[in-house]
Amino acid sequence: MPEGLRIDTPGVADGAAIWRIARDSKALDLNSSYSYLLWCRDFAATSVVARGADGEPAGFITGYIRPDKPRTLVVWQVAVDHAHRGRGLAGALLDGLAAKVAAQRGLDAIETTITPDNKASERLFTSFAERHRARVERTVLFDAGLFPGDDGGHEPEVLFDIAPLSF
Numbered sequence: 576m577p578e579g580l581r582i583d584t585p586g587v588a589d590g591a592a593i594w595r596i597a598r599d600s601k602a603l604d605l606n607s608s609y610s611y612l613l614w615c616r617d618f619a620a621t622s623v624v625a626r627g628a629d630g631e632p633a634g635f636i637t638g639y640i641r642p643d644k645p646r647t648l649v650v651w652q653v654a655v656d657h658a659h660r661g662r663g664l665a666g667a668l669l670d671g672l673a674a675k676v677a678a679q680r681g682l683d684a685i686e687t688t689i690t691p692d693n694k695a696s697e698r699l700f701t702s703f704a705e706r707h708r709a710r711v712e713r714t715v716l717f718d719a720g721l722f723p724g725d726d727g728g729h730e731p732e733v734l735f736d737i738a739p740l741s742f
Contacts, residue, residue, distance in 0.1 A: 576625065577662040580633055582671040585615040585624040592632040593624065593654075600654045602693060611637075614651075620679065621648060623672045625655075625664055633659040636668050640676075646683040648676050653699065669703050677742040684709075684738035688716050690730040697735075704737045712736040 576582055585593065590612035597603045597611070614622060614637045625634040634655035641647045650672075655664045676682045685703070689696045704711045715731050722729035 576667045576671070577659070577664055579628055580625045580659070580664065582668065583624050583626050584619050585622050585632075585635060586619065587612055587615045589624055589632050589635075590615045593635045593637075596632060596635060596654045596656050597652060599657060602695070603652055603654055621672075621676055623668050623675065625659070625668055627659075632656070634664050634668055636665075636672050638672060638676075640680070641686070644684070646681050648673070648682055648685050650685060650687040650700075653696065665699050666702060669699065670706070673703075673707070673740065674742060677740070682740055682742065684736060684740060686737070687735050688732035689735055690732060692730060700735050700737060707737075707740055709737050709740050712738075 591608065593615065594608045594611040598605050618637060618639050621638045621640055623636050624632045627633045636653045637651040638648050639651065641649055650669070653665055653669065673682060673685060687696075687700055689700065701711060714734050714736075716734035717732040719729055719731045
């Protein structure tokens, strides 16, 4: 972790700050503030938050275990507050989350979806795979045509399947 930050499990009290970090990222599909409260309650075991010295969230990753693949972690969102970018925080959070889930329940794979224009996320997950000597398979999971027309022309979501993982 970058100096002055620590990794932690999110709690419901972090929901509003996590929502603000997601909103301010300008890169993520912003969910309702209510959904971030639910993530911090129901998926805290498969999510992480980085905290500064003041205890406030500086970044987060939300994730869940695929019901049909109990050793696969789906990473839903990754965001770092503007003030903490460029310090390797997202990579440290991803490594920390993977280690946490692997220790608690075992972990064979990580899945995430990335839109073709999100080069930062592509680098984050490709670099994670390289550090963990895993392959990355890319396939279109949700074609742009599946999104409603009022979604502003949503790009396709490309599935990154990173496996096999060993810890």
